[in-house]
Amino acid sequence: MDTNKIEIRNLQVTPQKQWAAGIPAVVSAYKNVGGKVGPIKGTRLLTHLNQIEGFDCPGCAWPDPLGKRATFEFCENGAKAIADEATKEIVDATFFAQYSIAELKEKSDRWLNAQGRLVEPMFLAEGASHYKPISWELALGLTATHLSKLASPNEAAFYTSGRASNEAAFLYQLFVRQFGTNNLPDCSNMCHESSGVGLGETIGVGKGTVSLEDLEHAEAIFVFGQNPGSNHPRMLGSLQDAKRNGAKIVSINPLDETGLKRFKNPQEVSGVIGSGTALRDLHLPVKINGDVALLKGLCKALIERDESGLAVLDKDFIAEYCHGYEAFKLDMLATSWDDIIKHSGLTLSQINEAADIACKSKKTICCWAMGVTQHKNAVANIQLMTNLLMLQGNLGKPGAGVCPVRGHSNVQGDRTMGIWEKPSDALLDALQHTYQFDVPKEFGYDAVETVTAMAEQKLKVFFALGGNFYRAMPDHLLTKDALANCELTVQLSTKLNQSHLYTGKNALIMPVLGRTEIDKQASGIQTVTVENSMGVVQTSHGKIPPASNLLKSEIAIIAELADLTLDASHINWLGMKDDYSLIRDGIAEVIPGFEDFNRRIDELGEFVLPNAVRDARKFATDTQKANFVVHQIEPIAVPENCLLMMTIRSHDQFNTTVYTNNDRYRGIHGSRKVFFLSGQDIKALGFKVGDTVDIHSHWPDEHIQTRTAKGFTLVEFDIPQGSSAAYYPETNDLIPLSSVAEKSNTPAYKSVVVSLTAAS
Numbered sequence: 192m193d194t195n196k197i198e199i200r201n202l203q204v205t206p207q208k209q210w211a212a213g214i215p216a217v218v219s220a221y222k223n224v225g226g227k228v229g230p231i232k233g234t235r236l237l238t239h240l241n242q243i244e245g246f247d248c249p250g251c252a253w254p255d256p257l258g259k260r261a262t263f264e265f266c267e268n269g270a271k272a273i274a275d276e277a278t279k280e281i282v283d284a285t286f287f288a289q290y291s292i293a294e295l296k297e298k299s300d301r302w303l304n305a306q307g308r309l310v311e312p313m314f315l316a317e318g319a320s321h322y323k324p325i326s327w328e329l330a331l332g333l334t335a336t337h338l339s340k341l342a343s344p345n346e347a348a349f350y351t352s353g354r355a356s357n358e359a360a361f362l363y364q365l366f367v368r369q370f371g372t373n374n375l376p377d378c379s380n381m382c383h384e385s386s387g388v389g390l391g392e393t394i395g396v397g398k399g400t401v402s403l404e405d406l407e408h409a410e411a412i413f414v415f416g417q418n419p420g421s422n423h424p425r426m427l428g429s430l431q432d433a434k435r436n437g438a439k440i441v442s443i444n445p446l447d448e449t450g451l452k453r454f455k456n457p458q459e460v461s462g463v464i465g466s467g468t469a470l471r472d473l474h475l476p477v478k479i480n481g482d483v484a485l486l487k488g489l490c491k492a493l494i495e496r497d498e499s500g501l502a503v504l505d506k507d508f509i510a511e512y513c514h515g516y517e518a519f520k521l522d523m524l525a526t527s528w529d530d531i532i533k534h535s536g537l538t539l540s541q542i543n544e545a546a547d548i549a550c551k552s553k554k555t556i557c558c559w560a561m562g563v564t565q566h567k568n569a570v571a572n573i574q575l576m577t578n579l580l581m582l583q584g585n586l587g588k589p590g591a592g593v594c595p596v597r598g599h600s601n602v603q604g605d606r607t608m609g610i611w612e613k614p615s616d617a618l619l620d621a622l623q624h625t626y627q628f629d630v631p632k633e634f635g636y637d638a639v640e641t642v643t644a645m646a647e648q649k650l651k652v653f654f655a656l657g658g659n660f661y662r663a664m665p666d667h668l669l670t671k672d673a674l675a676n677c678e679l680t681v682q683l684s685t686k687l688n689q690s691h692l693y694t695g696k697n698a699l700i701m702p703v704l705g706r707t708e709i710d711k712q713a714s715g716i717q718t719v720t721v722e723n724s725m726g727v728v729q730t731s732h733g734k735i736p737p738a739s740n741l742l743k744s745e746i747a748i749i750a751e752l753a754d755l756t757l758d759a760s761h762i763n764w765l766g767m768k769d770d771y772s773l774i775r776d777g778i779a780e781v782i783p784g785f786e787d788f789n790r791r792i793d794e795l796g797e798f799v800l801p802n803a804v805r806d807a808r809k810f811a812t813d814t815q816k817a818n819f820v821v822h823q824i825e826p827i828a829v830p831e832n833c834l835l836m837m838t839i840r841s842h843d844q845f846n847t848t849v850y851t852n853n854d855r856y857r858g859i860h861g862s863r864k865v866f867f868l869s870g871q872d873i874k875a876l877g878f879k880v881g882d883t884v885d886i887h888s889h890w891p892d893e894h895i896q897t898r899t900a901k902g903f904t905l906v907e908f909d910i911p912q913g914s915s916a917a918y919y920p921e922t923n924d925l926i927p928l929s930s931v932a933e934k935s936n937t938p939a940y941k942s943v944v945v946s947l948t949a950a951s
């Protein structure tokens with residue numbers, strides 16, 4: 192049956208919701224956990240979620256309050272994530288005997304995920320129609336043989352999604368580097384890479400500089416390109432606290448996202464029976480990709496006001512800690528208001544209103560997520576945000592700073608542990624010194640380069656520590672063919688997804704323990720650690736029995752594989768598998784800030800990593816100062832009758848994992864095949880609300896100039912003219928691999944030039 196047709200028939204559109212959370216969120220949390228996991232195990236899970244003695248939420252990377260966690264320290268979408276992992280359903284050998292790969296390719300992302308937990312290792316041999324069970328011994332042996340056969344270690348790439356613990360990530364990069372390559376692409380390459388690159392150049396640290404306490408005590412918070420109501424729901428609680436302390440909140444977003452409008456805190460009586468707290472004071476409906484223009488407008492407004500005699504800027508901070516101010520100032524003064532207004536899509540009075548809020552604040556924070564990192568000029572967005580803060584000395588003081596809000600629960604920790612295709616000399620030297628092997632110096636492939644290398648037949652083995660690489664990447668057509676060139680692809684996974692179907696010639700599924708599950712090794716029950724979005728390292732202890740006794744921990748798989756593959760290694764791989772505290776001893780030696788790691792987590796369960804900008808206003812940049820950087824407004828050319836499209840998440844998905852076809856806050860029910868655009872554009876393009884269209888993307892420089900995604904229903908939405916939106920990953924086909932952010936090479940998932948035709 193055509194699944195498209197069913198989705199369209201089921202679509203119901205209701206008005207956008209005006210507040211987030213409240214009772215419906217609590218009901219949804221318990222319904223998800225109770226329904227999928229069962230009431231007893233479900234309640235046990237929720238009680239341990241984000242507690243010091245419990246496990247870290249496998250949802251987003253939003254931090255827990257230091258030392259004062261509430262009894263219920265979770266949100267609706269965290270509950271969905273654990274229910275999805277702890278589900279009673281299983282995908283075993285009988286399932287794979289029943290469905291061929293060809294049949295599974297016809298199923299939706301949602302259906303695949305809903306089948307349940309992967310519970311035994313499976314092998315897809317070249318030319319076979321079905322996966323067959325395989326023993327762990329053979330699966331690991333086969334992988335080691337393929338790796339050992341390679342002409343060069345650089346013919347393998349090792350991907351990481353951001354759920355791996357610090358211990359798994361450290362062990363993994365150690366194995367990969369002793370194997371001899373830096374081919375360590377990760378989901379950061381598709382996510383906050385632009386933040387890391389942008390911040391590295393401006394302030395010398397690729398991470399945020401604020402704590403939860405700072406956020407709660409800021410006087411102004413600018414939230415750029417973020418939908419926390421769905422993707423970081425616990426952030427709404429922090430914004431509420433900030434608001435109660437008098438902060439002004441500005442949301443910069445083509446959409447007036449529900450979660451930023453009003454929040455009913457389910458932890459409070461008033462959140463249950465009252466009308467909740469209004470959050471954002473000002474919404475700036477910037478055009479897609481209009482942030483550089485807006486940010487230049489804000490910086491210009493501040494500088495012009497200061498030049499006119501108002502004391503707006505922190506001149507002492509600029510003189511003592513910054514570099515490049517004069518050139519920056521000249522560029523801002525030379526940028527015309529006409530250009531700023533035209534390219535941001537905002538009025539002068541809207542920009543002035545935001546500038547008023549900045550001027551009145553002594554402590555300002557900029558938060559951001561994918562709305563600014565997944566564009567061609569993403570690095571410029573991040574640097575201009577940082578520069579805006581620098582103008583008023585808003586770095587390295589309480590209540591102020593940069594706050595990139597990370598995605599996956601341990602994506603930041605994985606980077607800290609060395610999952611990076613461009614390792615620093617310091618990391619490589621420390622590894623060499625501690626483990627006494629010749630470290631590879633040449634940089635490896637990032638995610639986009641990995642696909643290119645596969646397409647050029649330079650890669651033969653692709654190994655994935657979690658995630659859904661095929662589906663998360665742009666340009667599925669190209670990525671599919673690229674992956675098919677590999678001799679072997681290996682997926683360490685908890686749930687079934689399309690990366691198990693679009694594979695290399697041979698493919699392995701290695702099923703792993705999830706965050707919620709008890710991890711018992713030779714020395715007893717193991718603890719792991721993660722680092723949240725604000726640089727706090729904390730423990731995580733699985734609490735429920737594993738979905739199957741055939742599951743292995745990620746660490747056990749990596750250690751056993753390393754032991755099999757690296758004949759001459761002197762590293763005690765199997766010892767580390769038996770006792771994870773030995774991995775932490777290694778981390779303590781290699782990674783700065785982790786000294787005395789085991790003792791600190793044993794005593795406290797959490798600690799804060801040092802951050803030179805926050806702690807001491809020290810900037811490890813080329814100039815040893817915080818750098819102002821000049822950026823021009825470079826609008827994307829949008830031909831007539833075309834629109835810019837952003838690809839966004841719904842409330843009921845986690846990345847490529849789709850829980851339901853609903854997006855409650857945006858009023859979408861029953862279908863994900865929708866295309867959001869303004870009433871004026873629907874009319875101007877000659878369509879009606881509810882029409883079904885095909886979306887075509889346009890890439891003049893590409894060999895494939897037009898790509899098409901079929902059968903989307905037009906939904907009228909409050910969005911600037913010329914801007915439009917559709918859900919990820921259904922629209923990833925439309926984005927060519929070559930459309931990336933400058934410098935960070937992050938796919939430009941959020942500025943896609945599209946046109947529409949009536950559905951074919």
Ligand SMILES: Nc1nc2c(c(=O)[nH]1)N[C@H]1C(S)=C(S)[C@@H](COP(=O)(O)OP(=O)(O)OC[C@H]3O[C@@H](n4cnc5c(=O)[nH]c(N)nc54)[C@H](O)[C@@H]3O)O[C@H]1N2
Pocket residue numbers: 250251252268382415416417418419421422423443444445446448477478479480481482560561562563566597598599837838839840841842844845846847941
């Ligand atoms: N429940 C749940 N939680 C998640 C995830 C999930 O899928 N589900 N994913 C996790 C991951 S890996 C990540 S990276 C984060 C993602 O968290 P978000 O970044 O909040 O997720 P997106 O849906 O990609 O939303 C991007 C926002 O940017 C806006 N936007 C798009 N283009 C522009 C632009 O040009 N300018 C501006 N100013 N805004 C723009 C969109 O309207 C949208 O509100 O969430 C993490 N948490």
Ligand SMILES: Nc1nc2c(c(=O)[nH]1)N[C@H]1C(S)=C(S)[C@@H](COP(=O)(O)OP(=O)(O)OC[C@H]3O[C@@H](n4cnc5c(=O)[nH]c(N)nc54)[C@H](O)[C@@H]3O)O[C@H]1N2
Pocket residue numbers: 352353354355378379381382383561565598599656657658659660662663664665683684685686687688703704705706745838839840845846847848919920922923940
């Ligand atoms: N068009 C478009 N594309 C995007 C984005 C976008 O905004 N628009 N966002 C990008 C972003 S920000 C990101 S981070 C990427 C996400 O890319 P990925 O991180 O690769 O994708 P996920 O969907 O999070 O991966 C889900 C799979 O991870 C596995 N998994 C879950 N938990 C575990 C675990 O504990 N261990 C192991 N080994 N496996 C586990 C399950 O099998 C599950 O099916 O997508 C990117 N792609």
Ligand SMILES: [Mo]
Pocket residue numbers: 378381382383597598599
């Ligand atoms: Mo992400």
